[in-house]
Amino acid sequence: MSTYCSRQGFASDPIPARAGIGLKFEHIREILETMPPVAWFEVHAENYMSAGGPSIQALENIRRHYPISVHGVGLSIGSAGLLDKAHLRRLKRLVERTEPGLVSEHLAWCTSGSVFLNDLLPLPYDEKSLATVVAHVNEIQDTLGRVILIENPSLYISFLRSEMTEPAFLNEMARRTGCGILLDVNNVFVSASNLAFDPNAYLRELDMGLVREIHLAGHHARPLGSQVIRIDDHGSPVSDDVWDLYAAALQGTGAVPTLIEWDTNIPALATLLAEADRAQRAISNRSPDGGHHATAA
Numbered sequence: 001m002s003t004y005c006s007r008q009g010f011a012s013d014p015i016p017a018r019a020g021i022g023l024k025f026e027h028i029r030e031i032l033e034t035m036p037p038v039a040w041f042e043v044h045a046e047n048y049m050s051a052g053g054p055s056i057q058a059l060e061n062i063r064r065h066y067p068i069s070v071h072g073v074g075l076s077i078g079s080a081g082l083l084d085k086a087h088l089r090r091l092k093r094l095v096e097r098t099e100p101g102l103v104s105e106h107l108a109w110c111t112s113g114s115v116f117l118n119d120l121l122p123l124p125y126d127e128k129s130l131a132t133v134v135a136h137v138n139e140i141q142d143t144l145g146r147v148i149l150i151e152n153p154s155l156y157i158s159f160l161r162s163e164m165t166e167p168a169f170l171n172e173m174a175r176r177t178g179c180g181i182l183l184d185v186n187n188v189f190v191s192a193s194n195l196a197f198d199p200n201a202y203l204r205e206l207d208m209g210l211v212r213e214i215h216l217a218g219h220h221a222r223p224l225g226s227q228v229i230r231i232d233d234h235g236s237p238v239s240d241d242v243w244d245l246y247a248a249a250l251q252g253t254g255a256v257p258t259l260i261e262w263d264t265n266i267p268a269l270a271t272l273l274a275e276a277d278r279a280q281r282a283i284s285n286r287s288p289d290g291g292h293h294a295t296a297a
Contacts (some may be wrong), residue, residue, distance in 0.1 A: 015040050015067050015101035015213070017255040019279035021272040022262060023068070028058045030269050035065060038276055040101065042259050045072040048098075048291040059098065069102040069213070069259070070095060077136040077150070078108050078123040088143055095144055102213055102257070104149035104182045105140070107133065107170070124159035125169040130176075137177040149212055150174075151182040154232035155191035155217075166203035180212035180259075183253070184262075185246045186238065190219050190230045199245055208252030216246060216279060217261035235264035238275060243282070250286040258283060 018039035023031075025047075030036075041062060048056050048070075062068070074087055076247075095103055108122065124131045133150075141148055150173065152166060170181055183206070192199035218236030221228050238246075238260070246258075260275040 009039050015069055015240070015257040016239040017257055017260045018283060019260065019274050019276040020069070021260045023059070023062065024262075024266050025055070026144065026266050027269045027272075028062070032058070032061060036269065038273060039280075040067040040069065040257065042069040042071050042261075045070045045091055045094055046074050048094055053194055056097075062249055063098055064295045067101045068098060069104065069257070070098065070100040071151075072103070072105045073240070074109070075105050075136070075140065077105055077130065077133055077140070080132060081138075083136055083139055088140065091140075092144055095134060095146075103144060103147060104151055105214065106151045106153060107173075108153050122153055122155055122157065125164045125166060127163065130172060132168060133173055134176045137173065137179050141177065141179065147179055149180040149182040151184050151215065152187050153191070154184070154187040158195055158196050165202075165205060167207075171205075171207045171210065174207070174210045181206070181210045182215060183208075183211045183249060184217070185249055186214040186215065186217040186219055187232060187243050189239075189245050190232045192228045193228075200248055203245075203249055206252075208249070211249075211253045211256060214246065214253065214256055214258045215251060215261050216242060216258060216275075217263075225260065233264055234261045237271075240279075243278070246279070247282055247286075250282060255283050255286060 016039050020040035020042060021038055023041040023043045043059060048059050050056055058067070070091075072091060075083060075091070077083070091103075123133075137148065137150065148204070150170070152170060155166075174181055188199050188202050191197075192202065199276055215219075216238045217232065217234045218238055220231045220233045220235065222231055250256075258279045260272055260279060262275075
């Protein structure tokens with residue numbers, strides 16, 4: 001574990017163990033005018049890294065009324081090279097400016113040297129990759145002075161050199177760094193369908209006590225010869241299969257913050273709120289008192 005002795009858990013305005021939605025530019029005016037009864041919002045860090053301008057001003061306005069979570073997509077913690085220090089400094093500035101309840105990143109890589117790839121790519125689950133990820137997570141946490149969450153990816157291929165399962169990799173990464181896990185239930189279902197493993201067995205192997213947030217999203221099923229490949233496109237309602245897997249996950253995690261992700265084919269705000277209401281009913285059925293705020297050492 002990193003030697004950063006005074007690392008904070010989360011901000012003084014934590015994310016409640018309730019359902020939230022992603023903040024989309026298309027909805028900002030409506031949100032500020034109507035103040036919908038949603039528990040919290042998540043933003044993609046890279047959309048708000050400017051020093052000023054309308055987008056960061058709108059985020060600060062919403063932050064006055066709602067807790068927010070910052071979700072990064074560009075740090076490339078699985079890359080073999082060094083982290084982008086300038087990108088990490090921009091993230092730190094955003095975190096200090098907005099004091100989000102949660103900060104998260106992906107277990108993936110998207111850079112190679114000076115080349116940025118517009119996708120979140122998988123990595124082999126072996127000791128070499130684990131050492132790289134652990135070092136990068138520790139560097140991020142030490143720079144931010146706080147605990148972060150790492151999200152499991154959606155997978156379309158597996159690596160012959162992998163030495164451990166994804167849940168085992170995530171468990172060990174969290175043990176060595178003190179970070180938490182962001183469990184994307186849709187990603188588990190997509191990966192299980194594409195790679196032919198049991199998603200419920202995945203949940204049983206994952207240390208659910210490390211899960212501090214859950215993501216739910218829609219995916220697209222595309223025929224590929226005699227098979228069907230599922231694509232994590234965040235462009236449709238959460239499928240019934242994913243809702244069922246979410247209910248199973250809540251049996252292990254208890255009530256935790258849950259986000260509805262919808263990043264393509266953006267619908268009306270009312271559609272996102274309806275999906276969040278369904279997630280909230282699942283949380284309440286699992287924990288009638290609404291659960292607890294997401295906190296960690």
